[in-house]
Amino acid sequence: MRSSYHPRGGGGRFHRLSTVEHVRRCCPRGYARGVTGAEGRWNTADMAWERTVRSEDVTGVLSRVEVRGRPVLLGRTADGRAIAVAPRCPHENRPLDGAPVTGDEISCPYHHYTYDARTGENRSPRAQLPPSLACHVRDLRVYPVQERDGWVWIRLRRLPR
Numbered sequence: 627m628r629s630s631y632h633p634r635g636g637g638g639r640f641h642r643l644s645t646v647e648h649v650r651r652c653c654p655r656g657y658a659r660g661v662t663g664a665e666g667r668w669n670t671a672d673m674a675w676e677r678t679v680r681s682e683d684v685t686g687v688l689s690r691v692e693v694r695g696r697p698v699l700l701g702r703t704a705d706g707r708a709i710a711v712a713p714r715c716p717h718e719n720r721p722l723d724g725a726p727v728t729g730d731e732i733s734c735p736y737h738h739y740t741y742d743a744r745t746g747e748n749r750s751p752r753a754q755l756p757p758s759l760a761c762h763v764r765d766l767r768v769y770p771v772q773e774r775d776g777w778v779w780i781r782l783r784r785l786p787r
């Protein structure tokens with residue numbers, strides 16, 4: 627039986643549980659980072675791949691789609707890889723609709739913060755700031771993407787309750 631311990635077990639209490647029991651008890655919202663199921667990937671109904679739009683409709687400009695009622699922006703990097711990101715910039719929560727993907731970078735049109743299109747990591751201004759300020763710059767949320775059978779599929783995490 628596979629087992630894992632949960633570092634957020636609460637009050638320093640650690641326990642050993644089977645993987646399934648661990649997720650059921652400790653991660654009811656599906657935030658089961660680092661926990662793998664029997665087939666090597668945790669895959670619940672809430673984390674299934676969702677079909678979105680045809681591949682040819684995804685370009686180098688971020689465009690909005692709704693996935694299970696949730697807005698997501700799809701785009702494409704210069705090397706042809708599809709990406710899916712949260713619809714709002716983490717800086718001042720402004721919409722990123724229509725923002726260009728330049729190379730592998732997303733640039734917010736409002737204050738020109740830039741994010742790595744694949745990881746969501748902030749590139750600017752974080753790189754120019756001292757560590758005491760850089761740690762406050764937030765990353766852009768990204769979603770796993772794959773293209774299959776001419777469609778773009780993304781995987782959402784479960785919505786917080």
Ligand code: FES
Pocket residue numbers: 715716717718719720734735736737738739
């Ligand atoms: S809102 Fe995007 S950089 Fe300020």
